[in-house]
Amino acid sequence: MPSVILFDAPDVRVQLLPFTFTRPVAGIRCGILTLAEKWGRWLNAEPSYATEKYLSELFPFGLSDDHLYIDGSLCPNQRLVEVIRELPAGSFLRSAKDRSVLAVRTASATWADGQETEGLKEYVYAGEYVAIRNLWDIFGENGEQIGEDYELLTAGRTSHALADPHTHCYAPENIFIEEGVKIRAAILNAEDGPIFLGRNATVSEGAIIQGPFALGEGAVVGQGAKIRPNTTVGPYCKVGGEVNNSVFFAYSNKGHDGYLGNSVLGEWCNLGANTNNSNLKNDYTNVKLYNYATQGLEDTGRIFCGLFMGDYTKAGISTMFNTGTVVGVNVNVFGAGFQPKHIPSFSWGGAAEGFAPYRLEKALTVLNETMRRREISFDEKQEAMLRCINAGMV
Structure with a gap:
């Protein structure tokens, strides 16, 4: 080979x-x-x-x-x-x-x-x-790819048994539970697509999940969460509130109430409490999305399209993201009003206050602390990569 x-x-x-x-x-x-x-x-x-x-x-x-x-x-x-x-x-x-x-x-x-x-x-x-x-392919193809990966990962294997008597499953034959998963008083509905719960993941009390759905290793679905179809919560993410047809890569948090739909979050992102995004324009026309190649807006051909957030980016409480918003790497965004449709990498601020450059050394210090809290080291290779991005060398 x-x-x-x-x-x-x-x-x-x-x-x-x-x-x-x-x-x-x-x-x-x-x-x-x-x-x-x-x-x-x-x-x-x-x-x-x-x-x-x-x-x-x-x-x-x-x-x-x-x-x-x-x-x-x-x-x-x-x-x-x-x-x-x-x-x-x-x-x-x-x-x-x-x-x-x-x-x-x-x-x-x-x-x-x-x-x-x-x-x-x-x-x-x-x-x-x-x-x-295209960016929208990530959530657009996610439901089908959950099904493909489910078949690949579960072939020849037997699901661990559901131990919690207070959890109700619809179509349990389409639910696969790996070792160490903890489920408490939840509703899992796999009638319209499979549900995959990765090793040592947690589904908390009162969560309602509709498949297709994937929960990565060590990830957490919070209390009372409403997870709609075609959603992936990647390894070690923590997700609450209402989520629809969205993808979390890994180590990202949406731990509180608020809506996220037709969206993609990279790694080490965090959405503050009551952060919401729009995924449908009120005139039902196609969503236009920022394109890095043309530095303008591109018609996605979709009427549902939400938030795309690059790695290491954080949003403050009650942040509102417009339909089809693209946020770069290592951004700190907060404040009243709908945020701009595109926020460049290494920016600090919000729609009301305006944006300023996010000082690199400060950003690296915060990132190091963020990863340290998960007992993961921020190394020199990652720092060198971010310095290149910040300097526009990419």
Whole structure:
């Protein structure tokens, strides 16, 4: 088996900012797993990455004499995996749908730098596949991907039994409980899609959950939470209030009441009490979203579209986010009124007060303390990455 390398197509990476400021495309979570975790399980291999230079210390490239490059935005399925596995050396796989390069097998260790296909034999893939190439794809494809990952993760395994007599389950055959899960007086409805509860996760008293739903390892659904379908709460997140069709990557908190819908939060984000977002315009027209490539607003083609928040960002109590808001990396936003549709990385302030630069040294101190509270170290590689982002070197 060649070494598996998940590459960032440059145009796709820009479309997925702010999340790809701090990770390769394949580091995005959609469904239960990240895209990289999906490929690792399907190919029984530990993938490496062909990504931006400033990210390479955190996400290294695996050098060998036989490389299988795979578009990091792809979600694997049985047929696609079979075709990519059979790809011979010195060839590439092109999509019949949009002519994009899906995979390349070559001895070159620098192929992804230019993505040239000259001298490689072309194969065309006409089958179906899902790719995460726009911000709204992350929540838009999440329900289907929960189902795909559920089948992958539960095949040949037996769910742990539900021990709590006060929890009621609808379609319990579609609910999988891993070791160490604690559930108290909750309602779990898996009639319209599976519910996956990861190892050592907690579902607190009075929570109501509708599938498809995924709860990551060590994550918590708070007391009285209302979790609507197609939602993922990633590892070690804490979520309360009302959440609909949203994705939390990992280590992020929405611990209090307030609404979040059709939204995506990166890692180490925090929403203060009674933070809400709009996900539908009152004239029912398509939502427009900030695009980092054009630095303007792009029509998403969707009438439901909420908040996209980059890593390490925090919102104060009662913060209100407009329909289709994009917030960058390491932002501290607060105050009255609806916030702007785009808030740049390393900003401090709010709509009423105005915004100022978030001083880097202060931001790093807060971040270090945030991670220390979870007994996780903030290391030099992470600091170097954030310094590059702050300096606009990305």
